Ligand SMILES: Nc1nc2c(ncn2[C@@H]2O[C@H](COP(=O)(O)OP(=O)(O)O)[C@@H](O)[C@H]2O)c(=O)[nH]1
C-alpha cells in the first residue's frame with residue numbers, strides 16, 4: 199500500500215536531508231514535489247494545499263534555514279503533519295457500558311462491509327475475548343446472507359439471519375433482542391449497499407439505526423476508489439452520519455488518497471484498516487504508524503504489537519526449558535510454525551521492517567512450504583511427533599502419502615528438525631554450537 203506515494207516522498211525528503219543548509223528555495227521546491235506526490239496519490243486537492251501550507255509554515259517558522267541538520271527537521275515536520283492529517287491519535291474501539299455493544303455497518307455495495315463484519319467479529323473475539331453475533335440485514339441478494347453465514351462462521355461469531363423475505367429493519371431489531379437474550383458482548387449488523395448513494399439506502403439505514411440505537415456506526419469505504427471514497431463518506435456524513443471509517447482494500451494498488459483525505463474532509467477518524475481478503479488482514483488504524491510507514495521509517499511498532507500478541511513470555515520460558523532438556527518435539531515445532539503464521543503473511547511482516555520494504559518487493563516467499571511442513575507433521579502419529587527418530591522406511595512412506603508429499607520431503611524435514619533441535623539445545627545450555635560442522639552436514 200502507498201508504495202508510489204511513499205517512494206516519492208522518501209526521494210524528496212532524502213534530497214532535502216542531503217542538504218547541509220536549507221534555503222527557502224529548497225523548501226519551496228520540496229513542497230512542490232510533495233504536492234505533486236500527494237495529488238498523484240489521489241489526495242483531495244484542498245487537503246493537499248492545506249497540508250503543504252502547514253508543512254511550509256512550520257519549516258520556515260522553525261527557524262531551520264541555515265541551521266545544522268535542517269533536513270531531518272523537515273522530515274519530522276512532514277511526519278507529524280501526516281499523522282495529524284490522518285487524525286492524530288488512534289481511535290479506540292469502545293464497548294458500551296452495558297452489553298451488547300451494537301455496531302451498524304454502512305457503505306456502498308462492494309465496499310467490503312460483509313468482509314469487514316467478519317473481520318471485526320474475529321478481531322473482537324481474538325483481542326477482547328468477546329462473544330460476538332453478526333446480523334444479516336442485506337436482504338436484497340440471497341448470496342449476501344450466505345456470505346455472512348460463511349465469514350461469520352469462520353470468525354467464530356453467531357450468525358443471526360432470517361433469510362431474505364423479511365424487512366431488514368425488523369431483522370435488525372430481532373437480532374438486537376436475540377443478542378441481549380443470548381448474552382452477547384457485541385452485535386455487528388451487516389447491511390445492504392447500493393451502487394451509489396441514494397435516498398432509499400439512506401432511509402433504510404436511518405430506520406435501522408432508529409430501531410437498534412447502535413453504539414457506533416462504521417462506514418466502510420473502499421480505498422482503491424480514491425477520491426470517490428472520500429466523496430461517498432462526505433455524502434454519508436451529511437445524511438445518515440457515522441462515527442468512524444473502516445478503510446478497506448488498503449492492500450493492492452490503493453494509492454492512499456482516501457486514507458489521507460477522509461479525516462480532513464469528513465471529520466471522522468479511520469478506526470480500522472482492512473488489508474486483504476483474509477479475515478486476519480485487519481488491524482486498528484494508527485495514524486502515527488501509518489505516517490512512519492509512508493515515509494519508510496518502517497512500522498516497527500505494529501510489528502512488535504503483532505509479535506507479542508501471538509507469543510507470550512510464558513511460552514518462551516517453557517520452550518527454553520524444553521530445549522535444555524531436549525524435550526522439544528515436533529508438536530512444539532508445529533505450534534511454533536502456527537505462531538509465526540498467526541502473525542500474518544510473511545510478506546506483510548517483512549515489509550514492516552524498516553528498510554526491508556523495497557528490497558523484498560520482488561521477492562516471493564513461498565508460503566506453501568509452510569503448508570507442506572505442517573501437513574507432514576500432521577500426518578504423523580502423536581508418538582512419532584514426540585520421537586521422530588522412530589520414523590523409518592514404511593512409516594516414512596505412510597506419512598508421505600498422508601501428507602500428499604514424498605519420502606524425500608519427510609526425510610528432509612526430520613533431518614532439519616534434528617539439526618535445529620541440536621543447535622537450540624546447545625544455545626540454551628550455553629554451549630556455542632559448531633556452526634561449521636552444521637553447515638557441512640546440511641549440505
Ligand atoms: N483485496 C481486498 N479485497 C477485499 C477487502 N475487503 C473486501 N474485499 C473484497 O471485496 C469484495 C466485496 O466485499 P464485500 O464484503 O462482499 O462487500 P459488501 O458488498 O460491502 O458487503 C469481495 O470480493 C471481498 O473479498 C480488502 O481489504 N482487500
Ligand SMILES: [Mg+2]
Nearest residue numbers: 311312336342
Ligand atoms: Mg455485503
